[in-house]
Amino acid sequence: MKNLESTMLTFKGKAYPCCASLTMGLIGGKWKTAILFHLMNEKLRYNELRKLMPTVTERTLSLQLKALEEDGLVKRKVYTSKPPLKVEYSLTDFGKTLIPLIQSIANWGDFVVENYS
Amino acid sequence: MKNLESTMLTFKGKAYPCCASLTMGLIGGKWKTAILFHLMNEKLRYNELRKLMPTVTERTLSLQLKALEEDGLVKRKVYTSKPPLKVEYSLTDFGKTLIPLIQSIANWGDFVVENYS
DNA sequence: AATTATACTATTCTTTTTGATAGTTATTGC
DNA sequence: GCAATAACTATCAAAAAGAATAGTATAATT
DSSP states (O other), rough: OOOHHOEEEETTEEEEEHHHHHHHHHHHHSSHHHHHHHHSSSSHHHHHHHHHSSSSSSHHHHHHHHHHHHSSSEEEEEETTTTEEEEEOOOOOOOHHTTHHHHHHHHHHHHHHHOOO | OOHHHOOOOOEETTTEHHHHHHHHHHHHHSSSHHHHHHHSSSEEEHHHHHHHHHTHHHHHHHHHHHHHHHHSSEEEEEEETHHHOOEEEEEEEHHHHHHHHHHHHHHHHHHHHHHHH
């Protein structure tokens, strides 16, 4: 019998018990998919994201963006070097591989609202 | 300008800011997709699930199963009425509508392990 | 000169989620 | 008769996520 670690999947230093858990480790939580959903088709600035997600607090938005950045899904680009006047968030190439999945997640949510409520 | 509630989606008494959030409200968290992934192709008993997910605690497995049941995704069938000798968990018809999505989630996890680690 | 906008961070607090450990009731196999 | 298995529940604790509120530095706008 193998030990547990050998059956675990790892990514960025974290271990996950199965491939589905790994995905959820990266996009799970209350806000991450919402952010990714909004970034799917366009780059957005911090305050533009806030307006699209009026119920998230600034701190939480900030933390989630940072987490997505650390996992390599989102990139943060600062314009006008010295003071950060303009910051644009967008999907990285790696993040773009998630687009079909995010779309499916959004579609299933729509489907539920239409058919089960 | 509309107020916030009017733009929210609701399901089973909970409100979500967007369709992607609604989906994640139902399948998010550390263990739910793993459970759904294992139930995708077969009915499983409590202890069978435990063996497939050796790192989850009994309490957590129990709670997550109950949450999935409450959201109507998983059904719990008890055999041999009086003492609960045999309990089988399986997807409901509603839960089965998630299969393609769960599969995509698992596939993306596999893809990440193969290409980004 | 005062206000507003941008993109945050800091602090504190509450809620939710998850884990660790032990205990329960009943049944089956030896 | 005794240990093992099944399917949990109970209690306590820790960690993570999220909310509320306030504050900061810079620049543009009026």
